[in-house]
Amino acid sequence: MSSSWGNSIRISIFGGSHTAAIGVNIEGLPAGERITWPEILKQMSRRAPGRDKTATTRKESDEPRVLCGLLDGVTTGAPLCAVIENSNQRSKDYSQLKVLPRPGHADYTAEVKYGGHQDVRGGGHFSGRLTAPLVFAGAVARQILRRRGIEIGSHVLKIAGAEIGDRSFDPVGVSPELLDRLSNEYFPVIDPAAKESMRQSIEGARLSQDSVGGTVECAVLGMPVGAGDPIFDGVENRIASIIFGIPAVKGIEFGAGFSVADMRGSENNDPIYMENDGSIRTRTNNSGGILGGIANGMPIIFRAALKPTPSISREQDTVNLADRTNAKLTVTGRHDPCVVPRAAPAVEAAAAVAVLDLLAQSRML
Numbered sequence: 122m123s124s125s126w127g128n129s130i131r132i133s134i135f136g137g138s139h140t141a142a143i144g145v146n147i148e149g150l151p152a153g154e155r156i157t158w159p160e161i162l163k164q165m166s167r168r169a170p171g172r173d174k175t176a177t178t179r180k181e182s183d184e185p186r187v188l189c190g191l192l193d194g195v196t197t198g199a200p201l202c203a204v205i206e207n208s209n210q211r212s213k214d215y216s217q218l219k220v221l222p223r224p225g226h227a228d229y230t231a232e233v234k235y236g237g238h239q240d241v242r243g244g245g246h247f248s249g250r251l252t253a254p255l256v257f258a259g260a261v262a263r264q265i266l267r268r269r270g271i272e273i274g275s276h277v278l279k280i281a282g283a284e285i286g287d288r289s290f291d292p293v294g295v296s297p298e299l300l301d302r303l304s305n306e307y308f309p310v311i312d313p314a315a316k317e318s319m320r321q322s323i324e325g326a327r328l329s330q331d332s333v334g335g336t337v338e339c340a341v342l343g344m345p346v347g348a349g350d351p352i353f354d355g356v357e358n359r360i361a362s363i364i365f366g367i368p369a370v371k372g373i374e375f376g377a378g379f380s381v382a383d384m385r386g387s388e389n390n391d392p393i394y395m396e397n398d399g400s401i402r403t404r405t406n407n408s409g410g411i412l413g414g415i416a417n418g419m420p421i422i423f424r425a426a427l428k429p430t431p432s433i434s435r436e437q438d439t440v441n442l443a444d445r446t447n448a449k450l451t452v453t454g455r456h457d458p459c460v461v462p463r464a465a466p467a468v469e470a471a472a473a474v475a476v477l478d479l480l481a482q483s484r485m486l
């Protein structure tokens with residue numbers, strides 16, 4: 122399984138949703154970095170399950186335990202390994218799923234690939250729960266980045282079916298204060314008035330035994346000009362690669378994204394100008410802060426699309442893999458009616474790990 126990621130800062134994520142614990146090993150961190158524990162716990166709790174009606178009812182404290190790599194709260198330079206206990210498994214919910222694979226989940230593909238030896242309980246290694254160790258790694262990375270003037274934040278831009286979505290980041294004017302506020306919130310939104318409509322859409326889906334997806338928009342401020350490489354190791358490549366490590370992500374776009382296909386060069390090109398302080402900026406930011414795979418110093422802005430949660434309690438069509446017949450499935454258990462609010466801190470964490478790796482790779486740390 123390819124559960125390791127990174128060129129210079131390498132993370133390796135282990136465990137399954139119903140095993141004793143899950144965790145992450147982080148290699149390549151600079152030594153001497155103080156890691157503040159309340160900041161770690163804050164990020165973990167933004168993602169933790171069971172906090173409100175938009176989430177699964179499984180409850181986990183998600184307090185990581187560091188095995189090695191930190192001494193008196195400071196990185197030693199050796200691999201940093203942390204584990205997060207699973208304490209609230211209800212594995213009987215999964216007893217039928219090896220024979221009756223859920224539409225939209227990884228049950229069928231895992232059954233074929235691992236010959237029936239995969240752990241199906243709680244989604245096993247495919248579970249959204251595996252974003253907890255990613256959030257831990259991101260919480261470490263973002264503290265190192267903040268010391269270098271880099272801020273990361275995200276918000277829930279859209280929930281399918283909500284009449285009102287959040288407003289987008291101002292691509293040239295997003296402020297560190299806004300990112301700081303968002304990166305402290307559960308279900309972060311720029312415009313608090315948008316949240317109620319999004320909550321109603323999630324609740325409506327839940328009540329009708331269904332689920333909804335949506336979009337998370339993320340911004341990175343302070344990325345130094347020159348970070349990243351052309352062709353295969355660009356900022357877009359690295360961010361996209363790690364963001365697709367978040368279960369349920371089906372799309373990502375940077376800057377103006379798919380709308381560039383409808384623009385003329387005169388509209389899409391971001392005019393370059395000299396700022397009074399001597400820095401070079403662009404008046405618009407359709408590039409999302411990336412040209413030729415390399416950061417141009419403007420905010421890096423991207424959006425990730427998340428699909429509706431596959432496990433819905435409505436009856437669905439599937440097959441019986443034991444007798445190879447068509448069958449019906451009613452999924453039981455505790456599932457998120459929408460994964461998007463809890464995915465937001467995972468998106469930020471993934472961006473933080475990618476940016477730290479890009480800086481290390483470009484020898485800019």
Ligand SMILES: Cc1cc2nc3c(=O)[nH]c(=O)nc-3n(C[C@H](O)[C@H](O)[C@H](O)COP(=O)(O)O)c2cc1C
Binds near residue numbers: 177247
């Ligand atoms: C934070 C988070 C929570 C999730 N919760 C659930 C869930 O409760 N039930 C479920 O079926 N899928 C959930 N998912 C999505 C599945 O894990 C995912 O769709 C599945 O592993 C298949 O992977 P894919 O959608 O990337 O192809 C969650 C994903 C995330 C990021």
Ligand SMILES: C=C(O[C@@H]1CC(C(=O)O)=C[C@@H](OP(=O)(O)O)[C@H]1O)C(=O)O
Binds near residue numbers: 179244
């Ligand atoms: C536990 C978490 O989310 C889980 C993600 C998940 C899935 O299939 O992705 C399925 C559910 O697992 P279970 O059936 O064990 O409750 C969610 O609760 C978490 O995010 O920490």
